[in-house]
Amino acid sequence: MAQIIKKKKNKNVQMVKAIIFDIFAWSYVALVSYKVIYDKIYLDNRYPEFTWNQPLYSLYFGLALALVLFFTPLSLGRGMMGLIEVKEDETATSKPFAFIGYFVIFLTFLTGYFASQISMKEFMSEQGLEGAKRIFKALFNPNFQIFEQGLFAAIETIYMAFIATAVAIPIAFLLGFFAARNLMNQSKITFFIYNALRAVLNISRSIEPLVWAIVFSVWVGIGPFSGMLALCIHSIASLTKQYSEQIESIDDGPIEAITATGAHPIQVVWFGVVPQIVLPYLSYTIYRWDINVRMATVIGLVGGGGIGNLLMQYQGQARWNEVGMLVILIATIVWFMDWASSKLREALK
Amino acid sequence: MLEIKNLNKVYPNGYHALKDISFSVPKGEFLVVIGLSGSGKSTMLRTFNRLHDVTSGEIIFNGVDTTKLKGSALRKMRSEIGMIFQHFNLIPRKTVLENVLTGNLSRTGILKSILGLYTKEEKERAMKYIDIVGLKGKERNRADNLSGGQQQRVAIARALMQNPKILLADEPVASLDPATSHSVMQYLKKVNEELGVTVICNLHFLSLVRQYAHRVVALKAGKLIYEGKPSEINEDWFKTIYGEEAVEVTIN
Numbered sequence: 001m002a003q004i005i006k007k008k009k010n011k012n013v014q015m016v017k018a019i020i021f022d023i024f025a026w027s028y029v030a031l032v033s034y035k036v037i038y039d040k041i042y043l044d045n046r047y048p049e050f051t052w053n054q055p056l057y058s059l060y061f062g063l064a065l066a067l068v069l070f071f072t073p074l075s076l077g078r079g080m081m082g083l084i085e086v087k088e089d090e091t092a093t094s095k096p097f098a099f100i101g102y103f104v105i106f107l108t109f110l111t112g113y114f115a116s117q118i119s120m121k122e123f124m125s126e127q128g129l130e131g132a133k134r135i136f137k138a139l140f141n142p143n144f145q146i147f148e149q150g151l152f153a154a155i156e157t158i159y160m161a162f163i164a165t166a167v168a169i170p171i172a173f174l175l176g177f178f179a180a181r182n183l184m185n186q187s188k189i190t191f192f193i194y195n196a197l198r199a200v201l202n203i204s205r206s207i208e209p210l211v212w213a214i215v216f217s218v219w220v221g222i223g224p225f226s227g228m229l230a231l232c233i234h235s236i237a238s239l240t241k242q243y244s245e246q247i248e249s250i251d252d253g254p255i256e257a258i259t260a261t262g263a264h265p266i267q268v269v270w271f272g273v274v275p276q277i278v279l280p281y282l283s284y285t286i287y288r289w290d291i292n293v294r295m296a297t298v299i300g301l302v303g304g305g306g307i308g309n310l311l312m313q314y315q316g317q318a319r320w321n322e323v324g325m326l327v328i329l330i331a332t333i334v335w336f337m338d339w340a341s342s343k344l345r346e347a348l349k
Numbered sequence: 350m351l352e353i354k355n356l357n358k359v360y361p362n363g364y365h366a367l368k369d370i371s372f373s374v375p376k377g378e379f380l381v382v383i384g385l386s387g388s389g390k391s392t393m394l395r396t397f398n399r400l401h402d403v404t405s406g407e408i409i410f411n412g413v414d415t416t417k418l419k420g421s422a423l424r425k426m427r428s429e430i431g432m433i434f435q436h437f438n439l440i441p442r443k444t445v446l447e448n449v450l451t452g453n454l455s456r457t458g459i460l461k462s463i464l465g466l467y468t469k470e471e472k473e474r475a476m477k478y479i480d481i482v483g484l485k486g487k488e489r490n491r492a493d494n495l496s497g498g499q500q501q502r503v504a505i506a507r508a509l510m511q512n513p514k515i516l517l518a519d520e521p522v523a524s525l526d527p528a529t530s531h532s533v534m535q536y537l538k539k540v541n542e543e544l545g546v547t548v549i550c551n552l553h554f555l556s557l558v559r560q561y562a563h564r565v566v567a568l569k570a571g572k573l574i575y576e577g578k579p580s581e582i583n584e585d586w587f588k589t590i591y592g593e594e595a596v597e598v599t600i601n
Contacts, residue, residue, distance in 0.1 A: 251438075253434060253436050253437075253438035254438050254439065254440050254441070256434070256438060257434060257438035257439070257504070257507075258451060258454065259400060259427070260398050260400060260427060260430070260431075260432040260517075261427065261428060261431075261451060261452050261453075261454050261455060262424040262425060262426070262427035262454070262455035262511070263424070263451070263454035264454070264455075266463075267454045267459055267463070270462070270463050271440055271451050271454065271462075272440070275440050275441055275442055276441060279442075
């Protein structure tokens with residue numbers, strides 16, 4: 001009986017989700033149709049006027065349309081929530097609601113086309129092609145006189161990435177346990193810590209290392225140290241997430257077995273959890289170093305030191321032969337790190 | 350040795366897994382628990398060493414109600430009850446010896462065990478139990494490279510390392526082939542008869558039950574519906590326990 005009530009309640013929740021989904025889908029269709037199909041294509045406005053009334057009216061329109069169409073087979077929301085019955089000899093992709101979905105995707109594609117200001121005319125313009133030719137010519141004519149300077153900067157970048165990874169490992173290792181749901185949902189206090197930690201990690205991960213580098217270049221000054229700190233923050237957040245997901249996916253069996261011997265919780269973690277995660281951890285960590293080297297070059301562009309910094313300087317002076325040299329160096333490093341890390345990770349399996 | 354009184358277990362999602370179960374297990378017995386999958390056998394076994402908590406009822410072990418124990422008292426109780434599992438649950442990438450030594454964790458200090466500083470006496474005991482389960486010479490092999498039957502024997506040695514008064518076995522042969530199944534059951538019998546350890550074992554195959562059990566209890570939908578000698582399970586009882594449609598499969 002309790003289960004039937006639960007099922008019914010569950011269905012109601014699904015219905016509410018479905019109608020909210022429908023309202024937003026139709027509002028989106030209305031707004032995008034107005035802005036792109038009417039304003040851009042029909043009126044051919046270069047800079048269409050925007051007022052906040054437009055999304056508001058779209059929302060009203062979407063609400064009305066959603067309420068009218070909710071109980072018809074055209075309700076995308078009900079289709080997505082699995083509330084429209086699909087018979088055994090049919091597929092969901094051929095149902096009417098699916099075509100609404102295709103239409104939404106088509107509209108999104110159209111909007112993207114206009115938002116990116118794709119223009120074949122400019123891509124193929126004579127003046128533009130001339131400029132491209134000039135740059136490519138210089139790039140393929142690298143200035144080997146700065147090879148040494150570039151190499152030292154590249155070495156700086158690699159070591160910066162290494163230190164950033166190395167500092168992140170122990171911190172992420174510890175935090176990984178606290179960010180693993182299966183270890184932390186035992187009591188309310190630990191589950192609160194879990195949620196708080198997850199929130200902090202998600203926020204710090206969603207701030208790009210590029211932004212961190214800008215923050216730290218003001219804080220500790222321009223140079224490799226600020227780049228290293230930026231990479232470190234990002235690595236801690238990313239590694240903690242990957243580590244904790246690894247912990248969440250481990251086999252419960254050994255944990256149960258070690259618990260059954262009467263071992264202390266610390267021993268349970270050490271003998272039941274750690275042996276299962278060591279190799280995947282190593283693999284993630286090497287991959288992170290690889291990513292960090294790549295990111296370190298980009299971070300250099302905003303004052304994070306290393307080869308990126310050098311690239312920025314020469315690019316600013318439009319010295320394309322020197323830039324060509326640095327691009328070759330960066331490509332070589334990235335290719336080598338990619339190759340080495342995939343070999344290493346393969347060997348660890 | 351073990352007395353179970355009015356045991357109830359309700360899962361947080363409202364599923365009533367064990368319903369008012371009472372029985373007792375005398376010292377030295379080889380007790381087998383039978384029943385369909387989902388009848389509550391595994392849950393019941395796990396309440397005995399508190400891998401699962403009970404909702405109500407008592408489990409008297411060594412004269413103490415174990416359902417209320419906490420912290421080090423709980424760990425001490427667990428250390429006196431060994432357990433083996435269907436999927437062996439050994440620690441991957443560790444040697445047989447290291448796996449067996451984990452059976453002694455409750456008596457090794459935390460730091461010592463993490464640093465791997467086991468005493469000579471502990472290692473000798475581990476070797477003795479590895480010998481008892483017939484794996485002499487395999488101490489340095491990685492446990493996950495052994496065959497299923499051998500892994501289950503490592504698990505038995507690990508449980509013996511605890512010096513248990515009771516050995517719980519949750520479907521110990523369910524993922525093994527028939528010949529290996531008998532070998533593992535023989536070792537459980539040996540542990541029961543020669544070392545005097547009380548064994549409580551969940552089994553699927555009635556042919557194994559008849560061969561090894563001193564006494565049988567049967568669960569159906571969380572209720573205890575049969576308690577008696579294995580030889581007394583006739584056709585009628587079989588249909589009651591496993592359902593009208595069931596046909597007995599034997600393993601030789």
